[in-house]
Amino acid sequence: MxxxxxxxxxxxxxxxxxxxxxxxxxxxxxxxxxxxxxxxxxLDRIRQNYRRIAAAFDAAFDDPTVMFAVKAHSGRAVMEALLDEGAPMECAAAGEVFRALRAGADPDEIQYTGVNPPDDDLDYVVGVWEDAPEMTLNVGAEDSVERLAERGFDGRLCLRVNPGIAAGHHEKVKTGAHPKFGIPYDAVPDVVERVRAEYEMDVVGLHAHAGSGMLDEDMDAHAEYVGKMGDLAREVGDLDFLDIGGGFGVPYRDDEDPLDIDAVAERTREALGELDATLKLEPGRYLLxxxxxxxxxxxxxxxxxxxxxxxxxxxxxxxxxxxxxxxxxxxxxxxxxxxxxxxxxxxxxxxxxxxxxxxxxxxxxxxxxxxxxxxxxxxxxxxxxxxxxxxxxxxxxxxxxxxxxxxxxxxxxxxxxxxxx
Structure with a gap:
């Protein structure tokens, strides 16, 4: 050193x-x-960025959870710095869960978000959950719920929603309307009802993500999809949290203005409305x-x-x-x-x-x-x-x-x- x-x-x-x-x-x-x-x-700049966005959403919401989207950078030094700031880890693959644990993350605070998860991924994360029953698993297909049940999972389940609204810096990262991501919006209430009736799982949250690299011109789309997710969460009811994803951008060009993150947090609150559930978000790019x-x-x-x-x-x-x-x-x-x-x-x-x-x-x-x-x-x-x-x-x-x-x-x-x- x-x-x-x-x-x-x-x-x-x-x-x-x-x-x-x-x-x-x-x-x-x-x-x-x-x-x-x-x-x-x-790492000091990462800490500054985390504290800024956490403070903005703390001011707008009651006890929000600001996670770190590990896929943005899965290096141990980065995760250790953010864990030291109190950030839970949001992991999109079993390997990210493994790395988060190696970095010292509390498995009960990890959220795993599986997109078409391979069998080996599900085997691994269910194995971690068996020793950490407060760990939350997030899946975007009813088929994945069945696969979790086959592995004996009966814990905290979050369902990823496709809100039909996308935003972001490039078509390849606009996930909110792509059929690969999430359960179709209109089908979610019925899926939640079936999961609650047929599986011994606790549906604790809903999740959606519009896209990556959103700046000021994307905030109308952001507010629209947050509003839709608020309506859906109220319709489904009995949730611990609503996870609105991340995607907050930073200006790569010198002539682009940075997001006013305090204004973003306030607009998010206005768009979401009253909700008997806490807010989660999972920035990655914004922090790093x-x-x-x-x-x-x-x-x-x-x-x-x-x-x-x-x-x-x-x-x-x-x-x-x-x-x-x-x-x-x-x-x-x-x-x-x-x-x-x-x-x-x-x-x-x-x-x-x-x-x-x-x-x-x-x-x-x-x-x-x-x-x-x-x-x-x-x-x-x-x-x-x-x-x-x-x-x-x-x-x-x-x-x-x-x-x-x-x-x-x-x-x-x-x-x-x-x-x-």
Whole structure:
């Protein structure tokens, strides 16, 4: 563990941290010490983000539960920081349950949300539940209820609802109207009635999720689906909680405004109405996105008739969001920020035309060996990294209390073949 100056003023809590707010000298120092590509995750910033959203919903609701959607980042250091803040873990796969338990989560406070859950997943989570009877299992099909009953489950059950309303930054993450997710809205009352009559399970909650990365323009859809879920919860009755999912976005572009999370919480309360059940929500991206950045080194400069190509040592295997979603991530030259600006195409070493982080974006022209930072990579960054193209996954550096440490070591070539041996 290395002593360092904190990345940001620990007394400040801006609604969003922009890429330019990171300390360039510190990031260059981290790149020199730990090599690149390297993920940097600021645990103090994650704590700030959690406290802000928890305070906003505490002010609007009576005793809400703000969980952490583990799929955004399943690293132990991140989960430990959020567990320390009191956040229960919302897990969308058995492996996430396993990792949450390893990080110290109380199994009674874990919520498992299975989407077309494989048999092995159900076997594992029911096994955990047998020793933790307050654990809540959340499923989105009546078929999954039957499969749980076959395994002897008779505990706390939540049903995922498809509200027919979707929102989010990309079609691939708009879940609220996709048939894959949840029981059709109009069918839910009958399903609840059958489950209560035919199975020895306690239906304690309903759940829905509109999508991921919602900003101001999505708040009308958010309010509409929250209102529908409030109506449904009142119709079903006798619930402990209503889980409205997460999906609160952060601005990846400098010209986008951050959510006023206090206003979002108040509008959620107004849309929901009076309800004899507590509120749950499960942010992921909101807590993590601006707490992370990705460091990379320039290795190639190639002028072509169409564009200038800048090759870096990070790739779509390191950060897949630009290739998968066309997502925008800010890019900052940490070594030569005042170099002449020109349209640049920045890409990695993978033999795919999709392995680009931007195309013809005006940026300071780098030189070979320059360090660059890619912003807003804390959520769905390392979590979606892969070994495609036999690329070892990068090191992850955690910042906390003015110190840096390795949260996950860099993979080696030996790691690529370890399971084959």
């Amino acid at each position: 290395t002593d360092r100056t904190p990345t940001a003023d620990s007394d400040a809590d801006p609604a969003v941290r922009r890429l330019d707010d990171w300390d360039a000298a510190e990031l260059r120092s981290l790149a020199d010490e730990y090599d690149t590509p390297a993920y940097v995750i600021d 996105a601006d707490a992370g950045c990705l460091l990379a080194t320039v290795n190639t400069i190639k002028d072509t008739p169409e564009t200038t190509v800048v090759g870096i040592d990070a790739s779509m295997t390191t950060l897949i969001r630009p290739a998968m979603y066309g997502a925008y991530h800010g890019i900052r030259n940490l070594t030569n920020p005042d170099a002449p600006v020109e349209p640049l195409t920045v890409g990695g070493p993978v033999c795919e035309s999709s392995d680009t982080f931007c195309r013809d974006r005006p940026l300071p022209r780098p030189e070979r060996g320059d360090t660059v930072a890619i912003g807003h990579t804390g959520a769905y960054g390392y979590a979606m990294a892969s070994q495609f193209h036999s690329q070892p996954r990068p090191v992850e550096i955690a910042l906390e209390g003015g110190e840096a440490r390795v949260a996950r070591r860099r993979e080696t070539f030996d790691d690529l073949v370890r399971l084959e041996e």
